Amino acid sequence: MDVCLIQTLILFCSLICGFWAENPSNKSTPNIIIILMDDMGWGDVGVFGQPSKETPNLDSMAAQGMLFPNFYTANPLCSPSRASLLTGRLPVRNGFYTTNAHARNAYTPQEIVGGISKDEILLPQVLKKKGYVNKIIGKWHLGHRAHHLPLEHGFDEWFGAPNCHFGPYNSSDRPNVPVYNNSQMVGRYYEEFGIDKKTGESNLTQIYLEEGLDFIFHQNMAQRPFFLYWTADATHAPVYASKRFLGKSQRGRYGDAVMELDYSVGQMLARLRALGIDKDTFVFFTSDNGAAVMSGPKQSGSNGPFLCGKETTFEGGMREPAIAWWPGHIPAGMVSQQLGTVMDLFSTSLSVAGLSVPDDRLIDGLDLSPVLHNNTLINRPIFYYRGNEMMAVRVGPYKAHYWTWSNSWEEFNQGINFCPGQEVAGVTTHTQQDHTMQPLIFHLGRDPGEKYPISVVTKEYQDALSRITPVVDKHKKGLVPGVPQLNMCDMAVMV
Amino acid sequence: MDVCLIQTLILFCSLICGFWAENPSNKSTPNIIIILMDDMGWGDVGVFGQPSKETPNLDSMAAQGMLFPNFYTANPLCSPSRASLLTGRLPVRNGFYTTNAHARNAYTPQEIVGGISKDEILLPQVLKKKGYVNKIIGKWHLGHRAHHLPLEHGFDEWFGAPNCHFGPYNSSDRPNVPVYNNSQMVGRYYEEFGIDKKTGESNLTQIYLEEGLDFIFHQNMAQRPFFLYWTADATHAPVYASKRFLGKSQRGRYGDAVMELDYSVGQMLARLRALGIDKDTFVFFTSDNGAAVMSGPKQSGSNGPFLCGKETTFEGGMREPAIAWWPGHIPAGMVSQQLGTVMDLFSTSLSVAGLSVPDDRLIDGLDLSPVLHNNTLINRPIFYYRGNEMMAVRVGPYKAHYWTWSNSWEEFNQGINFCPGQEVAGVTTHTQQDHTMQPLIFHLGRDPGEKYPISVVTKEYQDALSRITPVVDKHKKGLVPGVPQLNMCDMAVMV
Numbered sequence: 001m002d003v004c005l006i007q008t009l010i011l012f013c014s015l016i017c018g019f020w021a022e023n024p025s026n027k028s029t030p031n032i033i034i035i036l037m038d039d040m041g042w043g044d045v046g047v048f049g050q051p052s053k054e055t056p057n058l059d060s061m062a063a064q065g066m067l068f069p070n071f072y073t074a075n076p077l078c079s080p081s082r083a084s085l086l087t088g089r090l091p092v093r094n095g096f097y098t099t100n101a102h103a104r105n106a107y108t109p110q111e112i113v114g115g116i117s118k119d120e121i122l123l124p125q126v127l128k129k130k131g132y133v134n135k136i137i138g139k140w141h142l143g144h145r146a147h148h149l150p151l152e153h154g155f156d157e158w159f160g161a162p163n164c165h166f167g168p169y170n171s172s173d174r175p176n177v178p179v180y181n182n183s184q185m186v187g188r189y190y191e192e193f194g195i196d197k198k199t200g201e202s203n204l205t206q207i208y209l210e211e212g213l214d215f216i217f218h219q220n221m222a223q224r225p226f227f228l229y230w231t232a233d234a235t236h237a238p239v240y241a242s243k244r245f246l247g248k249s250q251r252g253r254y255g256d257a258v259m260e261l262d263y264s265v266g267q268m269l270a271r272l273r274a275l276g277i278d279k280d281t282f283v284f285f286t287s288d289n290g291a292a293v294m295s296g297p298k299q300s301g302s303n304g305p306f307l308c309g310k311e312t313t314f315e316g317g318m319r320e321p322a323i324a325w326w327p328g329h330i331p332a333g334m335v336s337q338q339l340g341t342v343m344d345l346f347s348t349s350l351s352v353a354g355l356s357v358p359d360d361r362l363i364d365g366l367d368l369s370p371v372l373h374n375n376t377l378i379n380r381p382i383f384y385y386r387g388n389e390m391m392a393v394r395v396g397p398y399k400a401h402y403w404t405w406s407n408s409w410e411e412f413n414q415g416i417n418f419c420p421g422q423e424v425a426g427v428t429t430h431t432q433q434d435h436t437m438q439p440l441i442f443h444l445g446r447d448p449g450e451k452y453p454i455s456v457v458t459k460e461y462q463d464a465l466s467r468i469t470p471v472v473d474k475h476k477k478g479l480v481p482g483v484p485q486l487n488m489c490d491m492a493v494m495v
Numbered sequence: 496m497d498v499c500l501i502q503t504l505i506l507f508c509s510l511i512c513g514f515w516a517e518n519p520s521n522k523s524t525p526n527i528i529i530i531l532m533d534d535m536g537w538g539d540v541g542v543f544g545q546p547s548k549e550t551p552n553l554d555s556m557a558a559q560g561m562l563f564p565n566f567y568t569a570n571p572l573c574s575p576s577r578a579s580l581l582t583g584r585l586p587v588r589n590g591f592y593t594t595n596a597h598a599r600n601a602y603t604p605q606e607i608v609g610g611i612s613k614d615e616i617l618l619p620q621v622l623k624k625k626g627y628v629n630k631i632i633g634k635w636h637l638g639h640r641a642h643h644l645p646l647e648h649g650f651d652e653w654f655g656a657p658n659c660h661f662g663p664y665n666s667s668d669r670p671n672v673p674v675y676n677n678s679q680m681v682g683r684y685y686e687e688f689g690i691d692k693k694t695g696e697s698n699l700t701q702i703y704l705e706e707g708l709d710f711i712f713h714q715n716m717a718q719r720p721f722f723l724y725w726t727a728d729a730t731h732a733p734v735y736a737s738k739r740f741l742g743k744s745q746r747g748r749y750g751d752a753v754m755e756l757d758y759s760v761g762q763m764l765a766r767l768r769a770l771g772i773d774k775d776t777f778v779f780f781t782s783d784n785g786a787a788v789m790s791g792p793k794q795s796g797s798n799g800p801f802l803c804g805k806e807t808t809f810e811g812g813m814r815e816p817a818i819a820w821w822p823g824h825i826p827a828g829m830v831s832q833q834l835g836t837v838m839d840l841f842s843t844s845l846s847v848a849g850l851s852v853p854d855d856r857l858i859d860g861l862d863l864s865p866v867l868h869n870n871t872l873i874n875r876p877i878f879y880y881r882g883n884e885m886m887a888v889r890v891g892p893y894k895a896h897y898w899t900w901s902n903s904w905e906e907f908n909q910g911i912n913f914c915p916g917q918e919v920a921g922v923t924t925h926t927q928q929d930h931t932m933q934p935l936i937f938h939l940g941r942d943p944g945e946k947y948p949i950s951v952v953t954k955e956y957q958d959a960l961s962r963i964t965p966v967v968d969k970h971k972k973g974l975v976p977g978v979p980q981l982n983m984c985d986m987a988v989m990v
Contacts, residue, residue: 046830048544049544050544051939053564069546069548249940250832251940252938252941255940255941297941297942302943302944304546304799304800305544305797335541337745420947421802421919421945421946422917423916423917423918424916443792444546445547446750448546448797449916451915
């Protein structure tokens with residue numbers, strides 16, 4: 001009898017007999033699942049306003065949980081966003097930035113020397129104290145040299161890749177990205193793990209899903225608390241979906257990828273229910289940065305009503321879809337107006353597990369438990385960074401831009417547009433505009449699209465600024481930048 | 496004992512005893528309520544993607560009913576849209592257009608001579624055949640001379656005004672707009688029915704709500720089938736809300752107005768439930784045209800991810816929020832991908848009442864009953880008109896623009912922008928651009944924002960065009976334009 005059949009039989013029994021449902025619903029070490037999408041935009045999910053309404057599983061998840069319309073990443077690019085999620089700290093603190101140029105976004109391409117510092121404490125490292133088994137499935141993106149890989153930073157298991165699935169590359173000059181099963185390389189994208197760039201077909205999401213379902217099943221069998229960090233990357237260009245989903249969306253290939261990811265979320269939640277551990281598992285769904293609208297309509301998603309996208313510190317670059325789910329603990333059908341960030345997932349997950357955040361360093365993440373359980377509102381700012389430059393800050397409904405930049409004239413003139421179809425004079429600038437003496441201020445409640453800077457001669461502007469200035473001063477005063485880890489590239493470090 | 500107290504007691508009894516719930520749930524003449532918003536955009540409702548998520552009643556209505564993300568008006572302006580809803584016919588057929596200039600939008604300002612033609616058959620006129628009592632509450636906008644008013648066109652009752660609540664005006668030169676109770680003028684906006692333009696305070700929505708609740712109550716008491724056309728106008732500039740709602744929204748005054756309208760919808764649905772007639776009442780919620788984004792963030796709403804707004808034939812001007820609700824008849828929590836229009840409310844309402852549409856004229860509205868009951872998809876095009884010019888057509892996911900125009904350079908240079916923060920080269924044009932020889936084609940599934948015209952050299956373009964061309968040819972061949980009713984203005988006709 002193969003493993004799959006045994007699993008099916010046990011699942012069937014769980015459903016019929018309700019046997020496994022007798023697990024305690026107030027376990028002191030609830031399981032934690034963080035589902036992180038790649039370049040998926042705020043506007044890509046039905047419940048957030050995607051006109052195609054093709055995400056029934058995520059929409060149900062929201063109906064059974066709590067929706068966060070004001071949830072942010074820590075940086076509008078993959079690597080620093082992911083470093084922040086796992087450390088609870090802004091990239092400028094955890095070192096996931098570069099000082100090579102002003103306000104430059106940096107990530108971990110194949111040539112990068114750097115990666116996550118050994119001095120940083122990652123979420124799975126702390127969870128281990130309470131016996132959690134930690135697994136990452138999908139994209140890591142925190143460095144690809146041996147000492148940067150997940151198993152060196154608190155994860156017990158890994159199935160996935162250190163980098164993006166760009167390619168295919170010529171295997172001798174520039175090899176395709178490796179895929180790991182724990183510490184073993186088990187193949188490469190495009191070679192052993194196919195992605196047909198012509199048709200968009202790849203069964204990677206299905207592999208990641210099976211890995212996820214298996215992990216949930218086995219940890220439950222072993223009665224061990226687990227942390228699953230599920231980071232499938234089908235919505236990152238080149239976007240892909242498996243045969244079953246290709247051509248099924250109204251939105252083309254990108255929508256097909258979204259549908260398959262939505263299906264996968266549904267399958268994982270169903271698995272928790274079938275095992276009777278839904279009330280023992282805190283699940284959070286979000287994305288690493290805004291939709292990569294510069295890639296065009298066939299390879300990128302939607303940021304809904306927001307301005308620009310990935311790489312920018314406008315709302316389209318940093319506001320993320322976000323849903324919390326924990327039946328019996330988070331009341332169903334709630335909407336929280338809390339300003340949240342991916343860094344809160346660090347602090348909140350630790351709180352869920354009954355653990356404290358490290359007390360030897362500054363943690364930017366908030367413990368959202370009071371929000372999740374009582375829909376409390378906690379007053380806190382949101383900082384929008386590019387590199388080590390604080391570009392903007394949000395305090396309450398007001399957002400002040402101290403610097404604006406979409407992308408360079410050079411890129412723009414080559415047809416690379418970070419804000420396609422959008423242009424706000426003096427805001428979506430193609431040079432780095434310094435507004436530090438008189439920040440541009442927007443009211444994101446009545447102007448979520450950042451189209452109407454509030455006139456500087458109004459009382460509203462002065463009131464907003466006087467609310468924002470001390471927040472910025474305090475932040476800058478206490479800021480001790482970490483050593484930048486992403487300054488150096490070298491072809492020799494390629495895997 | 497006053498009327499209100501009697502109503503309260505009867506309602507209380509209904510709730511406690513379930514007495515009134517014994518009404519038949521398959522009545523042959525179900526009640527019909529059409530709730531039409533004024534200048535409310537697709538993106539103003541939580542379930543359609545408004546980030547503030549401040550419409551819990553509409554969101555619940557959708558969860559209990561059917562959502563239409565692809566629902567359209569017949570014209571991006573109030574008057575012709577409303578004429579189309581009530582006649583089931585495009586403005587170019589029912590005469591609600593002007594030929595004074597090419598592709599000019601026309602409505603019924605106070606100076607207009609024209610109005611709805613006596614030759615048109617309006618929804619309430621047909622409903623009368625089955626004994627329906629018809630009431631309009633709110634804005635009429637189909638002409639204000641005596642023979643154009645609602646009671647001359649099938650309505651039995653009216654509380655509201657013939658025109659917009661612009662003003663206040665100097666009462667001698669240009670009087671404020673009258674408010675009618677049936678055929679009696681009972682006062683004027685700004686005078687007897689106050690709107691404080693400084694604070695935005697007005698209790699008009701509350702008056703309309705009370706009128707609506709009373710009408711429902713009394714028709715039910717009398718056991719008469721009713722048609723209620725509830726057309727409150729708080730989201731049309733100058734926007735207003737009553738004291739209880741002012742300052743309550745995250746979105747400023749416009750959001751306050753939306754919250755009060757949302758509350759009102761909730762109250763009406765609750766009244767139906769309390770009377771036990773929810774299963775006997777077909778309710779449809781939509782808006783007359785896209786958000787009037789040219790009015791700025793304090794006086795207008797959101798069209799979500801769509802291009803431009805009111806007055807334009809881009810999606811932002813014509814795609815509407817739409818929800819159908821009929822417990823026990825329409826399955827709960829459904830999303831329909833049907834392309835629908837306000838004209839379908841004519842045909843569908845008649846079908847609900849067991850009546851046929853007039854057979855002596857061309858009706859553009861579809862009977863959506865198969866969609867409502869079985870989520871069937873009916874193949875049909877959407878035509879986008881300005882005046883008597885067909886600007887664009889949608890067939891399946893494809894939209895072809897034969898003419899593009901946002902607004903004139905003259906207006907634009909004065910700071911009037913119909914597409915604030917948006918600009919798509921060659922699309923949001925400030926001159927009337929003729930594309931009839933080679934229409935601009937968009938795929939609205941992957942590009943709902945109309946940012947990426949499909950290249951004319953692709954097979955996709957040719958395939959889409961060959962699908963669209965016969966639809967347009969057929970439409971134009973069969974088109975017999977009605978006599979334009981909105982060509983003449985004359986200060987002497989002011990009420």
